[in-house]
Amino acid sequence: MKNVLKMEVRRALGNYRFFAALAAGLFLVFWHFIQFSIPYMAYQEVYSNGYMLYPHNVYERCMLGDIYGLQVHIFALCLPVLAALPFGASAYEDTRGGYDQNILSRTDRKYYFTAKCAAAFLSGALVVLIPVLTDFLLNMCLYPTIRGDITTGWDGAAIGGMLPEFYYAHPFLYTLMIWSFIGLFGGIYAVMALSVSRLASNVFIVLLFPALIQMFYNFTCSLADVPSWETTCYFDLAQSARYMRAWKPLCVAAGFLALSLFMYGMMARKKDVLDR
């Protein structure tokens, strides 16, 4: 199992698609940094009526905190594609290329599929977390890590949203929580792409499947007027959607994960390579 896992992780993290997805995520980060973070430095240390205005902080100026910027919304929309890109289509390609026949003759079927699932989850989580971490570090070079102040109106977190008091008391822990949501959903979307490998006839369908599911799910939530259940709301620091609660992202993630694992299990259950 250990060897298969090691091999699958190496395949997941060492392919051109992983670096292409990473480059796309980093592009958004640098775009936001150049368009918003650097020019906003002019609003630091501003005096009004003889006293200094409260300084801007890294939590509201980073890409995830700046909900008025375009980049965080593009990131939230593209997250399923970015996550699925590195290793989401591997099961499809293994089947098409006959790689799985070779590997299954050498190791247990269960180990192979478990290792593939774990590697896909890891690659999906990493490919979305590295740009987010880079963004935070870049903004730390320009803005202090002091706590936000609700009276300034600069931080998006407010009453009715998800744990706003926690955000103003412990912003870094709050940021870690949002990062964990992003990593979790990234991993789940990668597994979701894996799970449709046997059903799809084209690699693009496999890679776009998580994005289509997210789009359909969010569209349904939007029609039902329950914005706090939309997945794209979970990837920013403002969390200003009405009736947003911390357990909601976890519920949605658990539902998506259960669905993905069920479909993946059904796909992996096929006993013979001639069954496909």
Added chain:
Amino acid sequence: MSRRYKRAWRSLAAALIVLMAVSAGRNIYLNRRFPEPGQVWVDEGEALTFNGCELTVTGSRAFLDHEDITAYYNEPKWKIWANILIENTSSSPSSIVVRDIRLQSGAWCGYMDLFGFVSQNDHVEGTTITLMPGESCQVEVPFPVYYDPRLDEMYRELKTGSCPLNLVYTNYPVKNQCRLDYTVEK
């Protein structure tokens, strides 16, 4: 993993480590330059010193304003009035910008109602109050709380008078706050 990708990973890790070191160094400097604000808390009746003036909240009340229903907010709104005594205790003229005073309750923040302030305080010419040494001025500042589904719990607490409210006048790096001991008028 091929050698090419190993090299790419090493470069990525090295870049992240360098970025971490640079941002940690810069951030230590920035956090010294912009420290966490000091918190000054007083209760009603106690004075806050700011810009050579002393601000004392002499009383506050809250009531559900059924009459003030506008086209934009078709729900009744709460209005919180705070009586503030401003005294210039310094030896030079000093001014206070009343509109910079905020009303805060947890993760909610309210701004002054300008029209209400102007109509209630005929003796002042604007929201910037300039006082000569030894001069004082009493103003009544209204803060509306418009209905929003997010504020359901706050509305319930306001009815019973258990909603914690405080006035905030931030003079970075000091955040001056006064707890309001308001009475709810029926």
